[in-house]
Every structure is written in structure tokens, then in C-alpha cells.
Amino acid sequence: MAQFFNPNRGKSRANTSKRQQYLLGEVSKLDHQGRGILRQQGTYFVAGALPGERIRVQTQAKHQARLVEVVEASDERVTPPCPYYQRCGGCDLQHLSLAQQRQHKQQTLAELLSKFAAIEVTDWAPMLTGEGWHYRQRARLASSYARGQRFQLGFRQRASQQVVAIEHCQVLAPPLAALLVPLQQWLGEHYQRIGLGHVELIAQPTPLVLLRVTRALDDEFVQQAEQFAAQHGCQLWSDDGQQTRAITAADEVRLTHHPLPLNFTPxxxxxxxxxxNPAMVAQALSWLEATADDQVVELFAGMGNFxxxxxxxxxxxxxxxVSARMIQQLQDNAAAAGLSHVRGHAVDLNHDWLSRLNSMRIDKLLLDPARSGAQAALAQLQQLPAAQRPTRIVYIxxxxxTLARDSALLKQLGYGISKAGVIDMFPQTHHIEAMVAFAKE
Ligand SMILES: C[S@@+](CC[C@H](N)C(=O)[O-])C[C@H]1O[C@@H](n2cnc3c(N)ncnc32)[C@H](O)[C@@H]1O
Structure with a gap:
């Protein structure tokens, strides 16, 4: 079965090169960003291509090639159900069956740990999985209103700042997806008077829309917002860079699936x-094996999920x-739950954090960094005498x-991996959520 792809997909003037040529070859495997690897007169990374497929590509920048045609398709190829798949930068693995996406993610994690940390995982936990669609409870939409163009609200195009206007989204929770068309129409009438930037949609506890604005909101807009909120059953909030506040009547903003009451600021x-999330939190706690005598440190704690x-x-x-607002929220959440032995520190973990603990022994350590990882934060453990270092570390x-890179550092510090697993948090995308438990060897 031959499949043809939109030749404009991913095409931009910036990556048009005089060295462009057409190549035909077989994809060996996927890389960690979900792109097919083609070794044909060099190595090329090809978005949209799958292992075992025979493809025709057009070379672009160094090591980049654009898929022109799938000449022989993989049995694992599925037809992406999303009408925006060709342009939207969101769900870039929709063309691969969900079972294979999951297998690819665990295999990729194993390969990266082997390659960058020389660690072979022997104890894999069963993958934590959920729904393949409609799972996103939070999403950020970009807005665009270039001169002469109609207002657009949607996701950014792949490898570009262009916005793809979105009316349907199959990974969004249905109450959020239902807001896309009404918001596009309503904000299309008001974006200039409020100086609209991005829009965040949050499904917890009821649909909530956060507008990033650069202008003060006048009474007429607030009235219109109240009407919109009543008609569509949502709360509207604004963030002007200084303050986040409710524009319309607001309920408490709280996670609904969490075992403990956790409030947060949109x-x-x-x-x-x-x-x-609850299964991930439960697994992290079980792997940490913390006891009632333990002094524990958590890095990248947010507002207290773990x-x-x-x-x-x-x-x-x-x-x-790092966020003072979130650490305050964490302390308030802990106080409300009667947990007075929790101490929050608003600290950039790229800098010294260890001195805050006054040479305290750390029995267990849990961390859940952003994509850039935790190299600088973990390197500080070297300053502790070996007896004061944590006996177990759980890294989400x-x-x-970056997890593989940081695992190499922990290995140098004398830790081995006792368990690893993937959490299928972001189906249809190449993003990999993983959990690894380290123990002192
Ligand atoms: C992946 S989130 C995890 C938050 C929390 N563990 C949770 O499950 O909700 C990463 C957190 O790290 C924080 N963060 C990012 N860079 C940081 C830094 N340099 N120092 C400290 N915290 C940082 C972010 O504000 C965010 O709350």
C-alpha cells in the first residue's frame, strides 16, 4: 500500500537547501523523538516514517529529510484520525498503532539508558497505561492575528511559530474540546481590546479558561465574559503577568482525581x-520505600502532587x-491536610539547594524535573558524605x-537502577514519561 503525504508538510523557507535531493530507502528504527531513521547516503531523521517502511524522502538541512512517499508501509501504520495531523505539531505518532507506540517508548528508554549510562535494566515494571485519546486535562493554545489574516486559536505548526487553527482535538478532554469553536468565535471579537496572548484550558475541577492578557479588562468585556461562561459552563480567568484572577464566578480550583485535597492556581x-496521575504517584511512593523514621527530600515539587x-x-x-507561588500553595495544601512536618523551599535547583538542609542526612530522595533534567541539582549530592546520601532515589x-544523562551521574555516585518503567502519559505523541528507582550499591 503506497501512501502519499502533503508535500507542504514541514516545509519552510529556512530549511530549503541547495543540497536537496531525493532518496529511496528503508527505515531502520525510530529515534527518541519518534522520527524514522534512514541510513542512505548519510543518516536522515524523517518525521512520519516507521521502521521497516520503504520510503522516498527529500533531504533538507543536515540529517533532516522530508517524507514524500511511503512506498511500502509497515503493518503497524494506522490512518491518523485527526484532520490536523499533517500540520499540527501536537500528536506526532498518530500514524503508529498504540501498542507499538508503547513498545517503542520502553525500548527507547532502555536504549538511552544503555547508551548514555551503560545501564541494562533487568526489572521492568508493567507500563502504566490509560485511554489513548481524550486524556489531556490541560493544554495551551496559541493565538495569532497577523495583519490581514483572520484571528486564529490553536496549536503551533510543527517546527514553526505558525498557528494551526483547531476546531476539534481528540486528545483533549471532551469538556475542553467543546470550548474550541465557541472560544475561537468569541475571542475573535475581543482579542484586540484585551491584548490576548496564549489561552490555557484546564479541565480541573470544571472547565476553566485562562486568558493571558496585556490590557486591563473593561466592564463591558467582563459582562461578555460572564455571559460566555454561563452559556458554556466554564470559569474564565485572566493572567496579566502580575496577577492571576477569576474574571467570572469561580469555584475552588482543585485536582479532582487526587487522593488528597490539592488546590492550585490556574x-x-x-x-x-x-x-x-494517581497510579504514577502511588508507584513512586511504593518504589521509594519511605518509612516513618525517614527524612525525605523532594526536588521539583510543584504544588505538592507527590x-x-x-x-x-x-x-x-x-x-x-523554583516557583514561590507554587511552594506557598504546597505549604497551604500541606497545612490544610494537617501535615505540619512539610517544609517548602522556593529555590532554583540549578543553584545551591543543599545548604538549606544544614547538613541533614537525606534518607530518601524523590525528584520530578522538567524536560531539561536535574544534572546541576543531583551533582550537589557529591558534597554530602556518603553516609548522608539517600539510600533510595526515585526519579520521574x-x-x-536527560534521564539517561542524569542516570550516568547517579551511577558515578554509586547508585544502580533497581526498577524502571514507562507511564503512557502522552499517547499519540513521542513524549516519554518514565520512572526509575535507584538504590545505593
Ligand atoms: C514536571 S513538573 C513536576 C511538578 C510536580 N512534581 C507535580 O507532579 O505536579 C516540574 C516542576 O519543576 C519546577 N522547576 C522547573 N525548573 C526548576 C528549577 N530550575 N528549580 C526548581 N524547580 C524547577 C517547575 O516549576 C515545575 O513545578
């Missing part, structure tokens, strides 16, 4: 796949997080490459 980090359930099991918990990661 715009602050929450896990996008809230249906899988912290509160963890605090219930341990003697003392120190939480570190949303980027397998």
Missing part, C-alpha cells in the same frame, strides 16, 4: 493526564521548587534523554 503546572501523600508516610519532608522524568 497557569501553574499540573500533570496533563490526571487519569493516570509531596502530600509522601508526607503521610515519613518523619520529615523538605520540598524544593518527562524526557528520556
Amino acid at each position: 497557569g501553574d503546572f499540573i500533570q496533563v493526564n490526571q487519569a493516570l 509531596s502530600l501523600p509522601l508526607a503521610q508516610q515519613v518523619k520529615q519532608l523538605h520540598c524544593f521548587e 522524568s518527562c524526557a528520556a534523554d
Whole structure:
């Protein structure tokens, strides 16, 4: 079965090169960004291509090639159901069956750990999985209103700043997806008077729309917002860079699937796949093996997703997080749950955090960094005498490459991997959420 691809897909003036040529060859495997690897007169990374497929490509920048035609398709190729798949930068693995996406993610994690840390995982946990679609409880939409063009609200195009206007999205939670068309129409009438930037959609606890604005909101807009909110059953909030506030009547903003009451401020980090989050938190706590005598440290703590359930099991918990607002929220959430032994530190973990602990022994360490990983934060463990270093570390990661790099560092510090597993938090995309437990060897 031959499949033809939109020749404009991914094409931009910046990567048009005089060295462009057409090549025909077989894809050997996927890389960690979900691109097919073609070794034909060099090595090329090809978005949209699958292992075993015979493809025709047009070379672009160094090592980049654009898929022109699938000459022989893989049995694992499926027809992407999303009408925006060709242009939207969001769900870049929709053309691969869900079972194979999952297999690819675990295999990629194993390969990266082997390549960058020389670690072969022997104990793989069963993957934590959920729904393949409609799972996103939080999404950021970009807006665009270039002169002479109609207002657009949607996701960014692949490898570009262009916005693809989106009316349907099959990975968004249905209450959020239902807001796409009404928001596009309503904000199309108001974007100039409020100086609209991006728009964040949050499904917890009821649909919530956060507008990033650069102008003060006048009474007429607020009235219109109230009408919109009543008609579409949502809350509207604004963020002007200084303050985040409710424009319309607002309920408490709280995670609904979490075992403990966790309030948060719209715009602050929450896990996008809230249906899988409780299983991830439970697994992290079980792998950490913390006891009632333990002094525990958590890095990149946010507003307390792991912290509160963890605090219930341990003697003392120190939480570190760069956002002062989130660490305040974490402390408020802990206080509301009666957990007075939780101490929050608003600290940039690229800089010294260890001195905050006054030479305290760390029994267990849990960390959940952003994609850039935790190299600078973990390197500081070297300053501790070996007896004061944690006996177990649980590392939750949303980027397998930086996890592998940081695993090499932990290995140098005397840790081995006792367990690893993938959490299928972002189906249809190449993004890999992983959890690894390290133990002192
Ligand atoms: C992947 S989120 C995890 C948050 C939390 N563990 C959760 O599950 O909700 C990463 C967190 O790291 C924080 N962060 C990012 N860079 C940081 C830095 N340099 N120092 C400290 N915290 C940082 C972010 O603000 C965010 O809350």
C-alpha cells in the first residue's frame, strides 16, 4: 500500500537547501523523538516514517529529510484520525498503532539508558497505561492575528511559530474540546481590546479558561465574559503577568482525581493526564520505600502532587521548587491536610539547594524535573558524605534523554537502577514519561 503525504508538510523557507535531493530507502528504527531513521547516503531523521517502511524522502538541512512517499508501509501504520495531523505539531505518532507506540517508548528508554549510562535494566515494571485519546486535562493554545489574516486559536505548526487553527482535538478532554469553536468565535471579537496572548484550558475541577492578557479588562468585556461562561459552563480567568484572577464566578480550583485535597492556581503546572496521575504517584511512593523514621527530600515539587501523600508516610519532608507561588500553595495544601512536618523551599535547583538542609542526612530522595533534567541539582549530592546520601532515589522524568544523562551521574555516585518503567502519559505523541528507582550499591 503506497501512501502519499502533503508535500507542504514541514516545509519552510529556512530549511530549503541547495543540497536537496531525493532518496529511496528503508527505515531502520525510530529515534527518541519518534522520527524514522534512514541510513542512505548519510543518516536522515524523517518525521512520519516507521521502521521497516520503504520510503522516498527529500533531504533538507543536515540529517533532516522530508517524507514524500511511503512506498511500502509497515503493518503497524494506522490512518491518523485527526484532520490536523499533517500540520499540527501536537500528536506526532498518530500514524503508529498504540501498542507499538508503547513498545517503542520502553525500548527507547532502555536504549538511552544503555547508551548514555551503560545501564541494562533487568526489572521492568508493567507500563502504566490509560485511554489513548481524550486524556489531556490541560493544554495551551496559541493565538495569532497577523495583519490581514483572520484571528486564529490553536496549536503551533510543527517546527514553526505558525498557528494551526483547531476546531476539534481528540486528545483533549471532551469538556475542553467543546470550548474550541465557541472560544475561537468569541475571542475573535475581543482579542484586540484585551491584548490576548496564549489561552490555557484546564479541565480541573470544571472547565476553566485562562486568558493571558496585556490590557486591563473593561466592564463591558467582563459582562461578555460572564455571559460566555454561563452559556458554556466554564470559569474564565485572566493572567496579566502580575496577577492571576477569576474574571467570572469561580469555584475552588482543585485536582479532582487526587487522593488528597490539592488546590492550585490556574497557569501553574499540573500533570496533563490526571487519569493516570494517581497510579504514577502511588508507584513512586511504593518504589521509594519511605518509612516513618525517614527524612525525605523532594526536588521539583510543584504544588505538592507527590509531596502530600509522601508526607503521610515519613518523619520529615523538605520540598524544593523554583516557583514561590507554587511552594506557598504546597505549604497551604500541606497545612490544610494537617501535615505540619512539610517544609517548602522556593529555590532554583540549578543553584545551591543543599545548604538549606544544614547538613541533614537525606534518607530518601524523590525528584520530578522538567524536560531539561536535574544534572546541576543531583551533582550537589557529591558534597554530602556518603553516609548522608539517600539510600533510595526515585526519579520521574518527562524526557528520556536527560534521564539517561542524569542516570550516568547517579551511577558515578554509586547508585544502580533497581526498577524502571514507562507511564503512557502522552499517547499519540513521542513524549516519554518514565520512572526509575535507584538504590545505593
Ligand atoms: C514536571 S513538573 C513536576 C511538578 C510536580 N512534581 C507535580 O507532579 O505536579 C516540574 C516542576 O519543576 C519546577 N522547576 C522547573 N525548573 C526548576 C528549577 N530550575 N528549580 C526548581 N524547580 C524547577 C517547575 O516549576 C515545575 O513545578
